[in-house]
Amino acid sequence: MFAVYAAEPNAENPLESLRVGEKDAPVAPEGWVTVDVRAASLNMHDLWTLRGVGIKPEQFPMTLGCDGAGTLEDGTPVVLHSVITSPGYVGEETLDPRRTLLTEKAQGAMAEQVVVPARNVVPLPSDLSFSQGAVMGTAWLTAYRMLFVKSGLRPGQTILVQGASGGVSTALVQIASAAGYRVWVTGRTEAKRALATRLGANAVFESGARLPEKVDGVFETVGKATWSHSMRSLKPGGVIVVSGSTSGPDPSADLQRLFFLQMRVVGSTMGTKEELADLLTFCATTGTRPEIGLELPMEQAEQGFRAMLDGDTAGKIVFTR
Structure with a gap:
C-alpha cells in the first residue's frame, strides 16, 4: 500500500529518512479495526519520530501520522483517537504510564490504511470534512x-x-x-x-x-x-x-x-476519547472549524514536512488521499 514513513532515525537531518512510497499493509489483530484513511494531519511529533525520539531503532520503518480520519469497512466516517492504552489498563487514558501514541509502537495514519484498537475511533459528524476531522485528535x-x-x-x-x-x-x-x-x-x-x-x-x-x-x-x-x-x-x-x-x-x-x-x-497532555467526542460536538454545534494552513495530496508530503521544519506554518498541515 502507499504510505509516508520514516525509514530509520536521523537526529541531524530528519527529512533524509522520510520516504513516500510503497509499504506493507497493516493487519488488524483481534479487537482492532481497519480504517481506510481519507486525511491525516502533520504534528511536531512526526518530526521527532524521524529524529528517533520516543521510538526504538528496531521499530523502523514506521508509518507516520498520529492523527487521521477515514472510514471503517462498513463506510462509517470516523476520527482517530491516537492515545493507545496498555493491555488491561482501566482508567483515564492520559494517566496510563504505559500509554503510547500512534507512530510510537503502532503504525501511523499517513497511509492508505491504518489499524487501531476498536475503542480508538470516534464518529465524524456529518458537517465536518475528513480534513477537518483529521486535525482534531492531537x-x-x-x-x-x-x-x-x-x-x-x-x-x-x-x-x-x-x-x-x-x-x-x-x-x-x-x-x-x-x-x-x-x-x-x-x-x-x-x-x-x-x-x-x-x-x-x-x-x-x-x-x-x-x-x-x-x-x-x-x-x-x-x-x-x-x-x-x-x-x-x-x-x-x-x-x-x-x-x-x-x-x-x-x-x-x-x-x-x-x-x-x-x-x-x-x-496537560492530549485528551480522552470522551473529550474528543465532546470536541467534535462542540465544533459541529458552534460552527467552529479548524484553520488548515496547508493541504496537500499525501504524495506531496515532503513539502509539508519541510514547511513544519522551517517554521512556515499558519494553522495545521493536512495530507489527503
Whole structure:
C-alpha cells in the first residue's frame, strides 16, 4: 500500500529518512479495526519520530501520522483517537504510564490504511470534512483539554495564548473565542499576529510585549522562549496551563513569584476519547472549524514536512488521499 514513513532515525537531518512510497499493509489483530484513511494531519511529533525520539531503532520503518480520519469497512466516517492504552489498563487514558501514541509502537495514519484498537475511533459528524476531522485528535484535543478540563477558567475571563500560528495555539484561539473568552495572543511576526486576529483574537501583541493588564490564564506550548513573559503576565492567583515546550524547557521557574503570588502551573497532555467526542460536538454545534494552513495530496508530503521544519506554518498541515 502507499504510505509516508520514516525509514530509520536521523537526529541531524530528519527529512533524509522520510520516504513516500510503497509499504506493507497493516493487519488488524483481534479487537482492532481497519480504517481506510481519507486525511491525516502533520504534528511536531512526526518530526521527532524521524529524529528517533520516543521510538526504538528496531521499530523502523514506521508509518507516520498520529492523527487521521477515514472510514471503517462498513463506510462509517470516523476520527482517530491516537492515545493507545496498555493491555488491561482501566482508567483515564492520559494517566496510563504505559500509554503510547500512534507512530510510537503502532503504525501511523499517513497511509492508505491504518489499524487501531476498536475503542480508538470516534464518529465524524456529518458537517465536518475528513480534513477537518483529521486535525482534531492531537492539536485540537490538546487545546480543548487545556481550556475546558485543566484551566478552571470561565468564559468572559482574559487568557493569553503564547505563539500565534502553531496547531495548538490556533486551536486555542478559535475554541476560546467561540466559547466567549477574551483572547489575547502573542506572535513573532505581523503575519502571524494577523492570522490570530482573523481567527478571533481580541488583541495581539509582539512576543514579550508588556500587556495592558495582567491576565487570568496563560496557555503555554513554547517553553523557554516565552516562560518568563508568561509568569510576568499572570494575575495573582492565575493559572498557566502547559502542554509543550517547543523552544526547550526553562530551568528558571521563577519560584518566588510562583508561591508569593499563589499562581498555579498545570500540566496537560492530549485528551480522552470522551473529550474528543465532546470536541467534535462542540465544533459541529458552534460552527467552529479548524484553520488548515496547508493541504496537500499525501504524495506531496515532503513539502509539508519541510514547511513544519522551517517554521512556515499558519494553522495545521493536512495530507489527503
